[in-house]
Amino acid sequence: MKKVLILEDEVNIRSFVVINLKRAGYEAIEAGTGEEALRKINENPDIGVAILDIMLPDTDGFEVCRSIRANNKQMGIIMLTARTQEMDKVTGLMTGADDYVTKPFSPAELTARIDALYRRIGGDSMAASELLTQGPFVMNIRNHTLEKSGNRIRLTQVEYSILKLFMQNPGRALSREDILSAVWGREYEGELKIVDVNIRRLRIKIEDDTANPIYITTVWGFGYKWGA
Numbered sequence: 145m146k147k148v149l150i151l152e153d154e155v156n157i158r159s160f161v162v163i164n165l166k167r168a169g170y171e172a173i174e175a176g177t178g179e180e181a182l183r184k185i186n187e188n189p190d191i192g193v194a195i196l197d198i199m200l201p202d203t204d205g206f207e208v209c210r211s212i213r214a215n216n217k218q219m220g221i222i223m224l225t226a227r228t229q230e231m232d233k234v235t236g237l238m239t240g241a242d243d244y245v246t247k248p249f250s251p252a253e254l255t256a257r258i259d260a261l262y263r264r265i266g267g268d269s270m271a272a273s274e275l276l277t278q279g280p281f282v283m284n285i286r287n288h289t290l291e292k293s294g295n296r297i298r299l300t301q302v303e304y305s306i307l308k309l310f311m312q313n314p315g316r317a318l319s320r321e322d323i324l325s326a327v328w329g330r331e332y333e334g335e336l337k338i339v340d341v342n343i344r345r346l347r348i349k350i351e352d353d354t355a356n357p358i359y360i361t362t363v364w365g366f367g368y369k370w371g372a
């Protein structure tokens with residue numbers, strides 16, 4: 145059964161999420177503190193998606209997200225944001241989260257986001273070992289790894305999916321909407337800004353000079369283009 149970790153200190157919200165996860169066919173692993181969440185992830189390496197509350201008694205969800213990402217680039221991470229401030233969303237994405245859900249949320253919305261992340265994690269498992277090579281970059285489709293000039297670059301699932309889309313469409317201008325629907329799914333109703341935040345993060349990882357990007361170039365008023 146597919147495992148999902150829910151880190152939330154408010155028991156009522158956690159139980160609500162657990163019930164809905166079970167109803168959607170997931171096994172729920174519960175944690176009430178950041179420390180407990182990291183321990184359970186250690187004990188359950190097959191957890192595919194983690195849902196992280198931000199306000200916690202011992203730490204905050206961003207720190208937990210950073211700790212997970214230090215060892216694990218594959219896990220899907222959804223932040224539960226209580227506030228609607230843009231900062232929370234951006235901070236979450238910059239620390240390596242894949243998505244966020246704002247409280248109060250509907251169970252259908254949350255499980256749709258989890259389903260989408262799980263699809264992305266498992267989506268390429270049937271593909272044979274395959275390399276995408278462009279310029280200094282070599283992407284291994286089977287292992288979800290990227291090398292630049294022989295050096296491994298660590299990517300989150302979302303960053304990987306975006307870069308794969310670019311490398312499969314070299315020289316083609318992709319709109320933010322194209323990227324959003326290809327990477328997050330057509331049913332995703334989030335903001336286009338999430339694309340820009342991820343592009344900014346990708347540029348930091350792959351460009352020689354982020355002020356003058358040459359691999360992911362901006363197509364003004366439209367979107368982005370892969371120019372390696």
Ligand code: CA
Binds near residue numbers: 197
């Ligand atoms: Ca909380």
